[in-house]
Amino acid sequence: MSGKVKEVIRAAGLRDELTCTSFRHGGFTETGDAELTDREIMAQGRHKSPKVLRKYVKRTMRQVAAGTRKRSAARTNGGQLSERAAAQLSEWGVKFRLIH
Numbered sequence: 001m002s003g004k005v006k007e008v009i010r011a012a013g014l015r016d017e018l019t020c021t022s023f024r025h026g027g028f029t030e031t032g033d034a035e036l037t038d039r040e041i042m043a044q045g046r047h048k049s050p051k052v053l054r055k056y057v058k059r060t061m062r063q064v065a066a067g068t069r070k071r072s073a074a075r076t077n078g079g080q081l082s083e084r085a086a087a088q089l090s091e092w093g094v095k096f097r098l099i100h
Contacts, residue, residue, distance in 0.1 A: 028056035032063050
């Protein structure tokens with residue numbers, strides 16, 4: 001199988017160091033970028049355990065940005081609070097925890 005894959009890779013003019021696994025990692029990383037849930041990714045890859053996701057789904061800036069957007073939405077009550085108000089509430093909470 002790997003010999004056939006190498007043939008296709010060379011015929012397509014891709015980098016020679018690519019392998020079947022390279023495409024597997026790339027595909028799984030794309031599912032992470034597409035914000036699929038762990039269960040959806042596992043279903044596509046036919047994995048039974050989420051442990052393998054750390055191996056295949058590489059962290060990307062797109063995933064970091066998506067996480068930041070979600071965190072911001074949660075902090076601002078779904079956009080109902082301004083970032084400034086949310087930051088102030090967060091700061092008060094920190095101070096309150098430090099006092100108590």
